[in-house]
Amino acid sequence: GAGVSQSPSNKVTEKGKDVELRCDPISGHTALYWYRQSLGQGLEFLIYFQGNSAPDKSGLPSDRFSAERTGGSVSTLTIQRTQQEDSAVYLCASSLAPSSGANVLTFGAGSRLTVL
Amino acid sequence: DQQVKQNSPSLSVQEGRISILNCDYTNSMFDYFLWYKKYPAEGPTFLISISSIKDKNEDGRFTVFLNKSAKHLSLHIVPSQPGDSAVYFCAAISYNQGGKLIFGQGTELSVKP
Numbered sequence: 365g366a367g368v369s370q371s372p373s374n375k376v377t378e379k380g381k382d383v384e385l386r387c388d389p390i391s392g393h394t395a396l397y398w399y400r401q402s403l404g405q406g407l408e409f410l411i412y413f414q415g416n417s418a419p420d421k422s423g424l425p426s427d428r429f430s431a432e433r434t435g436g437s438v439s440t441l442t443i444q445r446t447q448q449e450d451s452a453v454y455l456c457a458s459s460l461a462p463s464s465g466a467n468v469l470t471f472g473a474g475s476r477l478t479v480l
Numbered sequence: 481d482q483q484v485k486q487n488s489p490s491l492s493v494q495e496g497r498i499s500i501l502n503c504d505y506t507n508s509m510f511d512y513f514l515w516y517k518k519y520p521a522e523g524p525t526f527l528i529s530i531s532s533i534k535d536k537n538e539d540g541r542f543t544v545f546l547n548k549s550a551k552h553l554s555l556h557i558v559p560s561q562p563g564d565s566a567v568y569f570c571a572a573i574s575y576n577q578g579g580k581l582i583f584g585q586g587t588e589l590s591v592k593p
Binding site for chain 2: 455
């Protein structure tokens with residue numbers, strides 16, 4: 365597609381429920397990234413995919429968080445047993461994954477998650 | 481461990497004047513630095529970048545300066561316009577450490593007419 369698409373744009377859930385957030389990257393972009401922005405905070409790295417594999421999962425805050433990417437395209441971030449501190453805007457980005465130069469990421473508009 | 485820091489959460493300037501946004505970093509292995517701009521309810525958009533081997537990069541009204549010895553970079557916007565009002569994020573990348581972007585906390589710029 366022309367840009368990075370994320371869905372849902374807004375999700376309100378109850379504590380303890382599972383949620384799935386979807387990201388559709390720019391066609392041809394082999395690298396896909398998930399970040400989150402909590403209220404008043406910066407962009408926190410969660411996980412990075414190169415193709416379908418995730419060489420860097422270092423930012424996932426707990427084992428309740430998982431992500432997968434299939435077909436080198438769409439990615440899903442799953443949060444199990446949501447907690448109130450999971451409330452944030454979850455941002456997906458993609459890039460051509462160069463091995464040098466400025467790795468310019470293109471971001472989607474984000475999925476705003478509110479856990480009540 | 482915050483490798484990229486933006487110590488000013490907000491900045492207010494008059495239209496037409498210069499805006500200077502600052503960023504400090506701790507990792508001397510960073511290869512590139514980038515600035516992103518973010519409007520409310522939108523994703524961040526890329527603004528300008530600079531290689532670690534340069535000390536200045538200019539693109540129209542935007543100039544980024546890098547001082548490697550001080551581990552400091554700054555973004556200058558001149559002249560500032562009301563449409564520049566947004567949150568600005570500094571980011572850095574090290575290919576030795578996987579190539580992910582590490583972001584600062586952001587600085588909210590407000591340009592008053």
